[in-house]
Each structure stands twice: as C-alpha cells, then as structure tokens.
Amino acid sequence: GENVEQHPSTLSVQEGDSAVIKCTYSDSASNYFPWYKQELGKRPQLIIDIRSNVGEKKDQRIAVTLNKTAKHFSLHITETQPEDSAVYFCAASKGGSYIPTFGRGTSLIVHP
Amino acid sequence: ETGVTQSPTHLIKTRGQQVTLRCSSQSGHNTVSWYQQALGQGPQFIFQYYREEENGRGNFPPRFSGLQFPNYSSELNVNALELDDSALYLCASSGVINEQFFGPGTRLTVL
Numbered sequence: 065g066e067n068v069e070q071h072p073s074t075l076s077v078q079e080g081d082s083a084v085i086k087c088t089y090s091d092s093a094s095n096y097f098p099w100y101k102q103e104l105g106k107r108p109q110l111i112i113d114i115r116s117n118v119g120e121k122k123d124q125r126i127a128v129t130l131n132k133t134a135k136h137f138s139l140h141i142t143e144t145q146p147e148d149s150a151v152y153f154c155a156a157s158k159g160g161s162y163i164p165t166f167g168r169g170t171s172l173i174v175h176p
Numbered sequence: 177e178t179g180v181t182q183s184p185t186h187l188i189k190t191r192g193q194q195v196t197l198r199c200s201s202q203s204g205h206n207t208v209s210w211y212q213q214a215l216g217q218g219p220q221f222i223f224q225y226y227r228e229e230e231n232g233r234g235n236f237p238p239r240f241s242g243l244q245f246p247n248y249s250s251e252l253n254v255n256a257l258e259l260d261d262s263a264l265y266l267c268a269s270s271g272v273i274n275e276q277f278f279g280p281g282t283r284l285t286v287l
Contacts, residue, residue, distance in 0.1 A: 169218050
C-alpha cells in the first residue's frame with residue numbers, strides 16, 4: 065500500500081520567516097495530495113491541495129509543489145505568523161475512492 | 177450548509193466494553209470515512225462508507241465495524257475495547273470533488 069514520509073517532525077522559525085515541509089510517497093498511482101492543519105485539540109482542516117496534473121498551486125501565503133517523477137510534494141508558508149503554529153499533515157490518495165494515507169505530521173512553531 | 181458533527185465529544189470506557197460513535201456528514205456529502213488518531217500521530221484510516229456500503233478498509237481488526245444510514249450519517253462500533261484503542265476518533269465526509277472535511281472528533285479513553 066501507499067507509504068507517506070513527512071519531514072521534519074518539528075520546525076521552529078521566527079515570525080516572518082518561510083517554512084517548508086516535505087513529503088514523499090511510494091505509490092506512483094497517487095494523484096491527489098492534500099495538506100491539513102491541526103491546531104491543538106481541534107480537527108484537521110484542509111488548507112490546500114494539489115492534483116497530479118498540476119505542478120504548483122498557491123493560495124495567499126501558502127503554496128504546494130508536486131514533483132511526480134521524484135514522488136515528492138512540499139508545503140511552503142511565507143511570512144509566517146504565530147497563528148500558523150500547529151501540526152501540519154500531508155496525505156496522498158489515488159483513484160476514485162478518496163482514501164488518503166497521512167504522513168506523521170510536522171509541528172510548526174512560529175516564535176514572535 | 178452544515179459542517180461535520182460527531183458525538184459524543186468525550187467518552188471513558190473500560191477494557192472489554194463496547195462503544196458506538198456517531199457522525200453526521202456535511203450537507204450534500206455521501207461518503208464518510210473514519211480515522212483513529214493516536215497522540216502525536218497522523219490519522220489512520222479505519223474504513224469508508226459510500227452510499228451505505230463499505231468502500232474500503234484499513235488495517236483494523238473486525239471488532240471495528242460501522243454502518244452508514246440513508247441520510248449518510250454513520251456509526252463506528254468498537255467491540256471488546258483494549259487500552260490501545262484510546263485515541264481521537266475522527267470522521268470525515270466528502271462529496272463529488274473528494275475533498276474531505278473532518279468533524280471535531282470523539283476522544284475515547286479506555287481504562
């Protein structure tokens with residue numbers, strides 16, 4: 065089955081810096097890659113996603129890139145703010161039935 | 177449009193007991209997935225229901241079972257509870273576009 069590796073497990077940055085979280089996947093048939101943000105004690109929330117027919121997608125301060133050949137995708141957050149502090153999960157899924165495999169998560173800490 | 181809701185919020189059980197968790201899908205969504213999230217881990221897929229039929233299952237034993245109702249709400253049942261079943265149980269609903277939206281979760285503690 066699919067295996068998703070996520071790095072780093074913890075990322076500490078200063079407010080205003082950029083943050084990059086990287087994920088690799090094993091199944092070349094995977095074609096949908098969402099990213100979730102989970103604040104302490106709250107539900108995971110979809111923040112951005114990308115499909116395999118696109119190489120990059122942006123939404124204000126966040127962007128996701130996908131390299132299908134290398135089977136990796138990354139989340140980029142620019143101009144980080146303290147409210148960006150949370151655990152971020154990447155996921156990969158394939159086919160018509162959306163059954164994603166999640167990474168282990170990255171704890172992002174943004175220091176004021 | 178209403179979001180995904182789950183009940184109860186918290187639950188404490190003892191080993192060997194049985195538990196039923198409930199999920200109401202977002203309006204217009206016909207697919208519900210259940211996940212187990214242990215502390216410090218990513219969500220682990222348990223199973224998915226599409227139009228009242230099981231549509232996929234993760235690596236969980238048969239004592240984890242579920243069903244989906246005609247209104248697309250869903251239940252997760254766990255029999256013979258074990259200590260390791262203590263976790264946050266999340267349900268997520270999705271529609272045609274396949275984007276998943278999570279409920280707030282049920283925190284299960286097994287003593």
